[in-house]
Amino acid sequence: MAAATVATTLAACGGGDSGGGGGGGDSAENEASDIGITEDSIKLGAHYPLTGVAAPGYSEIPTGVQAYFDFVNANGGVNGRDIEFVYRDDAYNPTNTSQVVNQLVLEDEVFAIMSGLGTPTHNAVTDFLNSEGVPDLFVSSGSRLWDDPEEKPYTFGWQPDYEIEGKIIGQYVAENFPDAKVGLFLQGDDFGEDGAAGARQYLEDQIVAEETYVPGNTDVRPQISALQAAGADFVLGFNVPSYTALSQLTALQLGYAPQWFYSNVGSDPVLVGSLLARFSEGAVSDASLLDGVLTTEYIPGVDNPDNEWTQLWQRVWEESGQEGELTNYRAYGMSQAYTMVQALQSAGQNPTRDDLVAAVEQAGSEWEGPGFSPFRYSEDVHAGYSGMLVSRLLGEGSEELTPVLVTDNGDAEITEAENEPASPPESGIPDEEPIN
């Protein structure tokens, strides 16, 4: 308790100083301006499934985040402070999530939580984080729950939500496959629901069947045969990677060969390829089944090795000296870490937790980074990226089919993005102006 009082007092001092010494610029000194910040460090926390069913793929995200923060720290940190990144395992169980986040906030005393992964898991902690006033930035889930500035002023989404993804996919299919009979293959939660709602805005007349699976039930034969029986020659899947593999194998067994379109979440060719090999016990050995499958992208990944951002991530990954290859999940983590550094820079030299939130609200929509489209952040909107593009998978690479398309929730129109894709700065580290 005494520590908290001291921190509050210091925070008040910090505010006064930055007001008075505003003209001083670099001469101002670092202070312990809030919980989790000292003169030379900032502590950030996160929760991921590192063990259990959801661990394959997702457990690689924190290694990417860590690699990028190591890279930033090695080059002087943010305002001379090193970023200390503490992440813990929740095994994708909300009870564990609330337990580890309690620990991160109350015992480790982090400055902010970032990149918390999963809809049901993170949903368990938003109330707690908001009541404690802990910034809850860049949740790793496309649910629309994170865009609620009235009830959850400290929570921000990051990736494009599933509804706008559904809209962009729906419009693409309606324009390019006007005669297709579309079947929907959906995960039975808000992911499938929001995606389908978005797609139906454009495809209502073309959809001939809608099939839902329950995560955990590995038999999708009933769903795939129902799609086949309904005569669907185009299947649009809002599902996780393991169900991409299961639906491919089941369709192979049934002799069913529609055009497949998997939303971004379920389409990582490397992971799906390894799952295919495992599920089929070696009968299908790589991702060749996925050749020609359509999907969406909103940040550059390892399937675009020539992209400057991918090259930066490659460099960062090699410098970090961690085991394994750069993967799309690690690229995802690095992209989030890049955004986090932008947020910390915008929040000023001696930020409080509220300064960090204000920085995302005020400056977030201006940040240029790896994302193809700008963020939607403002005081009234806490939703992340505004758009994505449609691409076709070829081996472990991909080919872009549309320009970047941006839109918003509801019946907002879909337009081509106006911004040019940004190049990474020379140093590989962003340089944002403080908001105050």
Added chain:
Amino acid sequence: MSDLQTPASSPASGAATSDAPTTATAASNASSVQATGGRTLLPRNTLLRHLLVLVLCAVGAVILLESTDLGFNAQIGYVAFYAIAAGGLTLLTGLNGQISLGHGALMAVGAYTTALLLDVEEPLPLVVIFLAAIALTSLVGAVVGVAAARLHGPYLAGATLALAVGLPGLALYFRDFLGGEQGLTVSSPDRPDWFVEGIRTLSGNSASGVKWIAYIAVACLLVTYFLLANLMRSRIGRTWRAVRDQEVAAELSGINLGTWRVLAFLVSAAAAGLAGAVLALVVRLTAPTAFTIVLSLSLLTAIVIGGLGSLLGALIGSALLVFLPRALRDAGESLDMDAAQAAEISYVVYGVILVLVMLFAPAGLVGSIRLAWMKQRARRAGARTRG
């Protein structure tokens, strides 16, 4: 916690029955302070003695909660809901000899009831909500118990396993009502003014929401254990033990096996319902992924490690469930492992510890200590008679 057992079963009478249950449930069979008539300051009346222990534990709990930081307070909340459920399960398994792999699902009933009742404009008083959660879970437990009363061993395990796997699926099926995969968020009940004032005058700490919930959880734990301890030492507890140890003898004594088994299931389910209600408050969310088979198995490991049939054992087992993986993970990280490796290793070491306890202390921690103590006393008594 008050962990006082029936005076009826001395070691000798335990030995008269088949061997296996006596060793495994040594923790519940041990003769109590009262039976020995030895030197003790505790009152001889069971109710008075339990009340005294309850008051002592309550004072101890307040001291513990006020002398530790908020992070530890939060962890105590987790220990409390595991311990409430484990207490009910240890009564069912340790005292009555029935196994249940479905207690996680019963907790889900309590948790969803609480979440739904709190999610209104003017929620009922918390006590009423808890009682409703207990009542509904007991009802489900009684229905399961009727089926369970006819089953034994692996068949009973299978039937309750079906409950654990099937029940959380209802939340996905009735998505609009029960929130589906993403679950229902639980609005925290407001902390009353008297609590804030009380904490300030008591210790000068600020009474945050986390602390209020920790106090609710501990209060529920103490009341549950007080009631369960009384029940275990009553005629009802003795009848349950009789049903467990010698079915034929029990039936010949006029005990209706089925009725008593259903009753045990009902009491055990009531505890699971309250545990679910507390879980809802502590976790602030009820989602199907929180009530998987893993939860049911964790409860079972807690009571087996602690000692079947012992409330103190259930509490120790629950505390290990919360603190051991964490301690192992921190130890792993201090050995320079990354978080993922440390998390994986912690499960392996946890498993090894389980196996070791089963090998070297088959009666669980409390049971083994009690067995050793009884052996020593018997030896001394033997020496006295000879001398």
